[in-house]
Amino acid sequence: AQKITQTQPGMFVQEKEAVTLDCTYDTSDPSYGLFWYKQPSSGEMIFLIYQGSYDQQNATEGRYSLNFQKARKSANLVISASQLGDSAMYFCAMREGRRSARQLTFGSGTQLTVLP
C-alpha cells in the first residue's frame, strides 16, 4: 500500500484564490510527522510546513496552512491568496517514528499552476 497518496497530478487555481492540495497517508505508527515541500522548475526542494502527529493545532506558516484530520489520515495543504510564484510541484512527505534514520517517504506530487 502507498504510504503517501496525492491524488491530484495537476491543479489549476486563479491568482489570489485559495487552493487545497490533497494528501492522505498510511501508517500504524502513533508517532509520525508530515511535511510539505515545494519544488519549482529550478529543482530545489523548499520546505513549507510541518505537522506532528501529536500536535493539537493545525500548522500554519504565512499563506500555508495544513488541514490535519488525524482520523481520516489526511494532511491537506491550503495555500491562501495564490500568487504566480506558487506555480510548482508540491510534495507531501511523512516521517514515521519507528524509522530511526528519520527517513522521509514522499508522495507522487501535485503540479500546481496559478493562472493570471
Place this chain on the structure above:
Amino acid sequence: GAVVSQHPSWVICKSGTSVKIECRSLDFQATTMFWYRQFPKQSLMLMATSNEGSKATYEQGVEKDKFLINHASLTLSTLTVTSAHPEDSSFYICSARLATTDTQYFGPGTRLTVL
C-alpha cells in the same frame, strides 16, 4: 537558516568516468544527510542515508559500489557516481537533517548527464 548547498549544479560527463557531487550544510551541523534521485515528472527516490563517521545505509536496489557515499564531517557529504553510464543520467538531490526540528532541508540538486 538551514541552508544546504550542492555542487556542481549540473555536470556532463563521458560514459565510464566518475563524478563527485558535494552536499554541504552551510549554517548547521548535520549528522545525517540523505541522497535522492529524481527522474523527470516523478517523485524523489531515496538512494541512501549518509551518517557522519560511519558507513552509509543504502536502499534496496541501489548499488553501493557504484554510488559511493562519504560523510567525513558534520557539514559535508559526497556522492560519487563511479563508471557512469547514460542510464545514470538523472537529477540527484541531497538533504541534511536539522536535528533540533527533525526537518530535512534540501540542496538545489545536481543534474547529471552522461554521454
